[in-house]
Amino acid sequence: MSLWVSSIRRLLTPLKRSVFYRFWQKRLFGSAPEQTRRDRPIYVPLQGRLLQRRSFQSCSPIEMLEHTLAQSTCPIVAALHPKEIYSAEELTVLERLAAQHPRLTLTMGQMERHLQNCAFVVTQNSAAAFSGYFFGKPALFFGQIDFHHIGVRADLADLSQCFAAAERAEPDFAAYLWWFWQANCINAGRAEAEEKIAARLRRFGWPV
Structure with a gap:
C-alpha cells in the first residue's frame, strides 16, 4: 500500500x-461529473511545443500521440490547448496523423465534455488530467507532474503494460x-x- x-x-x-x-x-x-462513462475515446489534451521533447518529458507530445495510436485500437481525441499558439509545421504533422488514422479526431478545448466521455487521459503533464480525477478518469503520464501518485507513468520500454494499467485503473x-x-x-x-x-x-x- x-x-x-x-x-x-x-x-x-x-x-x-x-x-x-x-x-x-x-x-x-456542476453536474457534469455525475454524467460520465468510460467506454469512449482516449482523451489526449495537448499543450505546447508539440515537436520538441523537453527535459521533464519522456518524448515529444507528437511522439506521445503516435505511441497512443500504436498501443490502442480505441478512438482517440487529441485536443489542442485554446491558449497555445501552434506553428504551421505542428498543425501539418497533426493533420497528417489524422489523415493516416481515421480513429484520431482533432479538436480544440472542450475539456469537460471529453472528460465526461473518455476512457482515460493520456498527457505529458496537463492539468486536464487532474480535472479528470473529479470525473473518475485515470491518467497515463508521459511527463513529470506533482499529481502523479495515482496515475500511471509511461515507460517507453513497456508501453503495452502501461496502457493496459491505465485502462483498468480504479484508484x-x-x-x-x-x-x-x-x-x-x-x-x-x-x-x-x-x-x-x-x-x-x-x-x-x-x-x-
Missing part, C-alpha cells in the same frame, strides 16, 4: 472523503484529492494560512 493511501485512511473516514469529493465535483464542474480518487489538497496544500482561505506559509518558508531556510 502506498504511503499516501495508508496515511489518508488513518486520517479520514470514507464518508468524509466522499463528502469532500462531491463538494468539489459540484463546485468546479480512490476521493481519498487522493483530500490527501493532495487538505493534507499537503495550504488553504489560503483559512485563518491559519499565513502561519503555515511562514512555517513552510522557515523549513527551507527562508528568513521570515
Whole structure:
C-alpha cells in the first residue's frame, strides 16, 4: 500500500472523503461529473511545443500521440490547448496523423465534455488530467507532474503494460484529492494560512 493511501485512511473516514469529493465535483464542474462513462475515446489534451521533447518529458507530445495510436485500437481525441499558439509545421504533422488514422479526431478545448466521455487521459503533464480525477478518469503520464501518485507513468520500454494499467485503473480518487489538497496544500482561505506559509518558508531556510 502506498504511503499516501495508508496515511489518508488513518486520517479520514470514507464518508468524509466522499463528502469532500462531491463538494468539489459540484463546485468546479456542476453536474457534469455525475454524467460520465468510460467506454469512449482516449482523451489526449495537448499543450505546447508539440515537436520538441523537453527535459521533464519522456518524448515529444507528437511522439506521445503516435505511441497512443500504436498501443490502442480505441478512438482517440487529441485536443489542442485554446491558449497555445501552434506553428504551421505542428498543425501539418497533426493533420497528417489524422489523415493516416481515421480513429484520431482533432479538436480544440472542450475539456469537460471529453472528460465526461473518455476512457482515460493520456498527457505529458496537463492539468486536464487532474480535472479528470473529479470525473473518475485515470491518467497515463508521459511527463513529470506533482499529481502523479495515482496515475500511471509511461515507460517507453513497456508501453503495452502501461496502457493496459491505465485502462483498468480504479484508484480512490476521493481519498487522493483530500490527501493532495487538505493534507499537503495550504488553504489560503483559512485563518491559519499565513502561519503555515511562514512555517513552510522557515523549513527551507527562508528568513521570515
